[in-house]
Amino acid sequence: MENDFGKYTRERVSNIPFDSNDPVYKEYSNKVPQFIGQAVYIYSFEKNRMVFANGWKDLLGYEDVEITLLKIIESTSKRHFNFSNELNDKALQFLKNINLNLDKYSFTLEVEKIHKNGDIIPLFSRVGIYKSHNGNILEVIGISERIHSRKLGNIMQYAAFGPETSSFEESLNEQLFNQLAISRKEKEALELAAKGFASKEIANKLNVSQSAIEKRIIPLYKRFNVKSLPHLISFSYDNYIL
Template identity: 75%
Template structure:
């Protein structure tokens, strides 16, 4: 596996597809719901391979029996590869550190993937914990669909969900600070600022302190090399964030 992948990805992500003869495949084929336009996979850390995949030929041109977790990670576009790799790597490491309510944790990412024919496809993908036992993650599930509503810029967008998010978000923000990325909470504040609300008014709307709002906005100046809030808002529009 390439040295460009993160430590977690190199160790825990395999290039092994699902086994159609495995009884688990048939079980998930009947159990896992998927909708038109969506592709889904279930990956086992216990067996170190895919357990189930469907919808990938329509989405990215690959037959479901060709899909592996390594392939999904590796066919990311050049401009999004580093960030996508870091996010997946750090998010999965964080999830593995949790021991309770594991199935409630997930993260989303907007990312460009390369179709089998070479076309760049913008995707919205969500990865969550599908099965755990005694505080150990056994399986994860990923669901992807094409983004039709807008273009993706150089700035990648992500979000995290779960019962105890502070550590999750802090971990990602620290690790991804030097990447061109923005979280859903940062976008939430930026959208309100773009509508003309002051930091104090935004803090009141979101029921947090003004300093919490400043901590979401001011780091973006350095991250995106902008000099002021109007410059940041203009940058966000230019990069399809707002």
């Protein structure tokens, strides 16, 4: 498989694991919460390598001492690979322009990873800013866990969070428009539409304007090549969105 990394990500990701003798690793081993069923990593852009990893043996079959950010990226399944990397790329580009409260920003995505043994593992992953200084991202943290409740389809699902959540997610929506993906806000409106609520009712429930709801749902017609709301809802069930 040819790896189609975004330029911003490609220039900032290495294949270097953590150093167990590094004082930072020892500090994070005592500091970072570790839960059964979750795998965690912290990647340092200053050191250009992992500085902490835990739980990857159970999740993807890799020892913590061998897992790298490049390996995590490359383990993405073929059908999710390009979008996953495009999302990482666009999110980091957006965040490099944020100067305040960087550590309060994060994004989530549902993505298929390939286990070391070749099995496909559906994951829910969250990536956030772990450490920053003067508007510069120093470290990111990623937390992943297996999705047991349902299958993943061809349509990627993602969400953005932070003090500027609306502009963050809207920026991603605009830049990822041509990808087969759906954001948290779009899915939220679609779920209510699937239950039979009209745009005005959905707007009231979500405390936004009716035009805001239309801006979330109508673009999905073109993106998913459907002709009507019933077609969109049917498509969403067929592709495990709903």
